[in-house]
Amino acid sequence: MRLSRRTFLQAAALGIGATPGVLLRAAEELGASTTGDQVLVVVQLSGGNDGLNTLVPYESDEYQRSRPTLALRSSDVLRIDQRAPIDVGFHPEMGALRELFDAGHVAVVQGIGYPNPSRSHFRSMDIWHTARPDREDIEKGWLGRALEDPRRDLTALQVGDDRFPLALAGEKHVPSLQNLDFLDFLASGRGKDMRRLMAAVHEPPRTGAVERVRGLARTTVDSLEKIIAVREKDVPVEYPDSDLAQRLQWAGQMIAGGYPSRIFYLSQSGYDTHAQQRDSHAVLVRRLSEAIGAFHRHMEATECARRVTVLVFSEFGRRLEENGSLGTDHGCAAPAFVISGRARGGLHGEYPSLTKLDHGDLEYDVDFRRVYATLLERVLGVAAEPVLGGRFEPLDLLA
């Protein structure tokens, strides 16, 4: 059963201070209906993912020479058998994503970026969030603006405890699902006493200011019960153990449970690998790959795979040359990934040149706003030009 817009807005209106961190409320009767509506799941890799060690140009001399300790060996890399000017493969730890790629569900957009790239985390992430590289005063995000489209009744949900992303900022209030460990605990057997306790202490009416707090708490606890009901349903796949997997599992259960949000926004942090990159990056991409793999299988098992599209991006890539601390510094162009049951799988765009560099960094080939235009129009059904402030030709990423 769909959550009606009025109920949802009522829920949003109960937020005190209209802060974006308001837990979803009034998550009514999440049935198992498929609404048929397309869903966008954005996975933000925070810190600047090293694209060169994710989609690896293993045969390139420049690559091997520039990274004496970090270059991945061509024998280790998970090769992509595709006619391409530069031979590429996935990081050895990305087996799960490679499987999805072989099944045709992963569209890799090579060399994504924008003109006059910024190597500042804050500035570049703001640019990805606002889709306005030319302006520094934009307070609304690309998705925030998409939510405002009057012809579509779009809603979004942030999943996880990170700071609320500028990408979602706009006139419409977007709730966020946080304290996931606590929600998981409550959904487990051990949490039953605590749930009963929370309900009991908020039952008797109070007077004065305390009554206002009781009201807020009571609504929170009630919504909690509905959300936990989603979590208690059996999940047809086994998710690995990581923060990202936990967030994707929640998103997956909400989607499969019929929760009507069209946009889910999640992050995985830790990608700012200035020092000792080898092991930390390996762990990150393994977790990313396994979490996405489990999520896609979850969607397939619940017949949602063709209506769910995942975008994986980072605010920039990293430099070709490794630095003196066995790590890499901020760079520019890098690959982004679009994963869906309706993806036109394969390599899109061109791998950036490793000889013609921009101050030692890879030059972009595809403007990221083209990917946004694709997702806005083909997934959310929203006109891209008003959102992006200009016309960007969509890419052929989705069937």
Add this chain to the structure above:
Amino acid sequence: MPATQATNDTRPLLEPFRPGIDGPWNRETASHLARRATFGAPPALVDALLAQGPAEAPRRLLAARDAGDGPRVVAETARRVGDLETVQGWWGYRMLLGEAPVIDKLALFWHGHFATSEQKVDNARLMMRQIELFQEKGAGNFGELLLEIARDPAMLIWLDSNSNRRGTPNENWARELMELFSLGIGNYTEVDIKEAARAFTGWHVRRGEYFFNRRAHDESEKRVFEKAGVLGGDDVVALCLGKPACSEFIAGKLFEYYVRLGPHDALRTELGALYDECGKHTGEFLARLWSSRVFYESGSRRSLVSSPADFVIGSLRTVGARANAQHVAKAMATMGQDLLRPPSVKGWDAGMAWLDSNRLLARFRFAAAIAGGGEVQCTVPWDELDAEGVGGIVARFFPDGLPHAVRAALDGAVGNDSKLGLAGCLQLPEYQYI
């Protein structure tokens, strides 16, 4: 008991509370003092305050300046390691287990007032130094504190002081000095800010230390608040301190932190006068404030929404628990108070802003954790609490008891399980107020 005077005459509000005449002096009032002046109300502290009485107790609290040996050792480690989590853990440790919680609660006030964020400063050692300044001088003369914070390296970095040079002034510090740190909106003009910025040119930071960059300093005539001359930064600070608005502003903020929100204008004026009477000595002012009638009147009781620090540290202190200080700092961050990282130079919003669905959930989560959820490493003296029973636990947090229906609901869900009893107390709407 005579009713407090109507708002026309606010003088009696600041006069000393007379136990037995203006109201009772009992465990509830002593706990109120403990919760406001420190974090939480551990029984031993309440016993001591009760015995000392409302006039003496605040002075004794303010006299305890030494946090003890434990925090000193932790401080050395924090200085050596120098990363954010370790420094947050150091302060969390002091708040929780230090012997001068009054000083740390006041330091937290100044941290919210002179709000500086590690996120931009990017140097946890300098942040630690700033907090230590608040711990050392926070209960002293405000003027002295203001002069010191103007030279604090973290503050200089935070407000771009190195960009403030003769010919290309940067107004950031001058604006915040007037608007947020000493006077409040409406008590200065844009021209004052511009001129003041010129007076502070050259107040730079180099290698983590303040230094006066003479070559960058504008030595020409300036005019701030109608005072003309070759003004330097110290002159501007003195001019700010000299305005009556300054005492009213600072005293008003202290009142809102320790007593209740929204003092009306007449009361603000009286508070400002009292602060001046105390020579802008914050400790002296607080001793007077915490022994005054307004502090104990009914409108001031359970009138402040607990900050995450009050909620987390206060709960642990009240039951005598020890905990991993870094877990404690993390828990506070989930509730919206990330130590050393205020959301902006305006500090944290208090009152109902502390409570939205997610922040409440974070509080419930902490309550479940210290009752055995495992997320926060802590050692609660369960034997002691078991012996007191759920009734005893309730009495620690609510000496005056709870409404009958609430107590019945709690008892019904908890039985005689101390763990659930503690969690239940912390989740009560009543407990979100101190």
